[in-house]
Amino acid sequence: MSGHGSVEDARPGRIDAVEVRHPWRWVALAVIAVLVAMLAHLLVTSPAFDWAFTLEVMNQTAVIRGLLLGTLLMTVLAMVIAVVVGVLLAIARLSDNPLLSGAAWVYTWFFRSIPRYVLLFLTGTLGALFADGLSLGVPFDFLLTDVLGTPELRFFSVDQATVYAWLGGYAGGVLALGLSEAAYMAEIARAGLLSVDRGQHEAAAALGMTQRQVMRRVVLPQAMRVIVPPTGNEVIAMVKDTSLLSALPVTVELFYQVTLISGRTYQVLPALAAAVIYYLVLTSVLMVGQHFLERRFGRGFGQGAGARTAAAGVAVGPGAQK
Amino acid sequence: MSAGAAREPLVRAVNVHKSFGQVEVLRGVDLDVHAGEVVCLLGPSGSGKTTFLRCINALERIDGGRIRVDGELIGLEERGGRLHRLPDARIAAQRRDIGMVFQRFNLFPHMTALENVTEAPVRVRGVARAEARERALALLERVGLADRVHNYPAQLSGGQQQRVAIARALAMRPKLMLFDEPTSALDPELVGEVLAVMRELAADGTTMVVVTHEVAFAREVADQVVFMDGGVVVERGTPADVIGAPRHERTRAFLARVRDDD
Ligand SMILES: Nc1ncnc2c1ncn2[C@@H]1O[C@H](COP(=O)(O)OP(=O)(O)OP(=O)(O)O)[C@@H](O)[C@H]1O
Ligand SMILES: [Mg+2]
Numbered sequence: 001m002s003g004h005g006s007v008e009d010a011r012p013g014r015i016d017a018v019e020v021r022h023p024w025r026w027v028a029l030a031v032i033a034v035l036v037a038m039l040a041h042l043l044v045t046s047p048a049f050d051w052a053f054t055l056e057v058m059n060q061t062a063v064i065r066g067l068l069l070g071t072l073l074m075t076v077l078a079m080v081i082a083v084v085v086g087v088l089l090a091i092a093r094l095s096d097n098p099l100l101s102g103a104a105w106v107y108t109w110f111f112r113s114i115p116r117y118v119l120l121f122l123t124g125t126l127g128a129l130f131a132d133g134l135s136l137g138v139p140f141d142f143l144l145t146d147v148l149g150t151p152e153l154r155f156f157s158v159d160q161a162t163v164y165a166w167l168g169g170y171a172g173g174v175l176a177l178g179l180s181e182a183a184y185m186a187e188i189a190r191a192g193l194l195s196v197d198r199g200q201h202e203a204a205a206a207l208g209m210t211q212r213q214v215m216r217r218v219v220l221p222q223a224m225r226v227i228v229p230p231t232g233n234e235v236i237a238m239v240k241d242t243s244l245l246s247a248l249p250v251t252v253e254l255f256y257q258v259t260l261i262s263g264r265t266y267q268v269l270p271a272l273a274a275a276v277i278y279y280l281v282l283t284s285v286l287m288v289g290q291h292f293l294e295r296r297f298g299r300g301f302g303q304g305a306g307a308r309t310a311a312a313g314v315a316v317g318p319g320a321q322k
Numbered sequence: 323m324s325a326g327a328a329r330e331p332l333v334r335a336v337n338v339h340k341s342f343g344q345v346e347v348l349r350g351v352d353l354d355v356h357a358g359e360v361v362c363l364l365g366p367s368g369s370g371k372t373t374f375l376r377c378i379n380a381l382e383r384i385d386g387g388r389i390r391v392d393g394e395l396i397g398l399e400e401r402g403g404r405l406h407r408l409p410d411a412r413i414a415a416q417r418r419d420i421g422m423v424f425q426r427f428n429l430f431p432h433m434t435a436l437e438n439v440t441e442a443p444v445r446v447r448g449v450a451r452a453e454a455r456e457r458a459l460a461l462l463e464r465v466g467l468a469d470r471v472h473n474y475p476a477q478l479s480g481g482q483q484q485r486v487a488i489a490r491a492l493a494m495r496p497k498l499m500l501f502d503e504p505t506s507a508l509d510p511e512l513v514g515e516v517l518a519v520m521r522e523l524a525a526d527g528t529t530m531v532v533v534t535h536e537v538a539f540a541r542e543v544a545d546q547v548v549f550m551d552g553g554v555v556v557e558r559g560t561p562a563d564v565i566g567a568p569r570h571e572r573t574r575a576f577l578a579r580v581r582d583d584d
Contacts, residue, residue, distance in 0.1 A: 206421075207442035
């Protein structure tokens with residue numbers, strides 16, 4: 001204190017201090033730069049890489065079909081099932097009805113326990129269960145036939161071969177990925193529903209809304225704010241899990257098509273690079289989509305609202321005077 | 323419902339009992355509220371005021387006694403000589419005629435002020451959108467928020483939010499308005515604007531049951547003041563009697579404490 005009289009004058013003025021230095025940032029920068037340079041050098045000069053071939057692979061009709069149908073469309077369809085089933089499971093799980101909440105719990109337990117690759121494999125073989133094919137109609141109608149002599153009560157039937165083809169193909173993939181993902185979406189949706197204040201349920205109920213209306217109009221829209229960000233992660237994970245579809249087998253799928261080409265040509269690295277690039281592009285596009293969804297469901301909350309509050313705050317006074 | 327209902331009080335609560343687990347929170351509460359009347363419920367914290375108010379619109383389910391609003395049993399139905407609890411849809415229908423304003427506003431944060439007010443008339447009453455909007459604008463103007471209709475709740479002050487909440491409840495054209503400490507979550511300088519709106523409603527003949535700690539408001543606006551403690555009504559009467567000349571020691575002690583706060 002005593003020796004610094006000149007720095008601490010009576011009324012301190014403008015600060016002209018030495019900024020804190022960050023020497024390690026420069027070290028880190030140098031290390032990263034060297035690593036990136038090495039990697040780039042390797043990718044460009046290595047004889048195992050052939051960028052022209054990578055481009056060629058990316059342009060193959062079969063690869064593009066695999067990307068659009070097996071990866072992109074499959075992701076969309078599976079996630080639609082997952083979100084719908086997941087939200088229903090979450091509502092069931094939170095209901096007062098012990099049967100519903102128990103069933104939802106068992107569902108989540110079952111599908112979270114089975115690795116997706118195993119589940120896809122299993123789905124492909126499930127046709128074996130349906131030796132008589134699959135029908136839509138009155139359950140256990142054959143018992144009625146035995147007792148009452150009624151005819152078969154079935155509106156719609158397919159034989160076992162068809163069931164095999166469905167479960168062991170694209171539909172099986174959508175179903176298995178969608179139902180498995182629903183178990184994870186259920187947990188996400190449950191967290192979202194629980195994040196909505198009880199007062200919201202009560203205010204809506206006090207206006208005379210039925211439980212369904214309370215859920216649809218008041219609780220779910222608010223829960224979406226909490227549900228959307230982790231769901232974005234799930235979508236991106238799903239994009240990558242479509243690469244497991246060959247277990248079924250589904251062959252219109254990006255990764256499978258690329259491995260076919262690499263197996264045929266022995267150009268493994270450049271072929272895989274094609275898949276990697278497509279996955280990067282797809283994920284980037286999805287991240288943009290997620291950003292807009294978050295904005296949509298963030299209405300009235302968070303930063304957007306805050307900024308407008310600041311603007312509105314200027315006029316609060318006169319408004320309040322009325 | 324029945325003929326001669328006009329002479330009946332709009333709200334008739336008889337011997338209402340309510341327990342949470344082992345704890346009996348309401349121990350035989352009686353209350354009559356006539357159409358056009360303003361009743362203020364006073365009482366210390368934990369005396370059961372909020373719980374009783376929530377029983378009137380079946381947000382809580384009562385264990386004993388009966389509550390009738392406009393002659394209709396709330397939450398129950400007498401059928402074949404037995405009482406039956408009403409299913410959710412029927413209870414929802416009963417709540418449509420009873421507006422409620424909460425301590426913490428509970429506006430829908432994802433909707434603008436205008437949407438908050440039109441939501442229930444459109445979805446629940448099936449009022450045409452244009453008509454609901456027109457009425458909502460009129461109501462928002464009435465509570466002094468004509469220039470705030472497109473703001474989200476997060477963009478409004480507490481007092482403004484509570485006034486939107488009042489407009490939201492009024493939009494259903496309720497027969498009865500319930501207020502649970504509508505001003506106690508507000509900064510002191512915002513209390514006045516909400517009480518002003520409520521004063522106006524009272525003057526217009528709105529039937530109101532108001533839980534409040536605003537003794538001055540109760541004294542000025544209430545037709546009947548009810549003092550509750552320990553889950554029972556200790557004292558009731560005109561504001562002049564209950565607030566001006568309380569007969570019970572507990573009422574006197576409570577009023578002394580509340581006035582000290584002012
Ligand atoms: N959902 C609940 N579960 C258990 N106990 C409850 C519940 N709601 C209220 N209680 C209890 O019931 C009693 C009465 O509560 P209530 O909220 O009705 O009091 P109050 O008179 O409104 O008090 P305050 O002036 O603090 O709002 C309290 O002891 C409270 O702890
Ligand atoms: Mg209370």
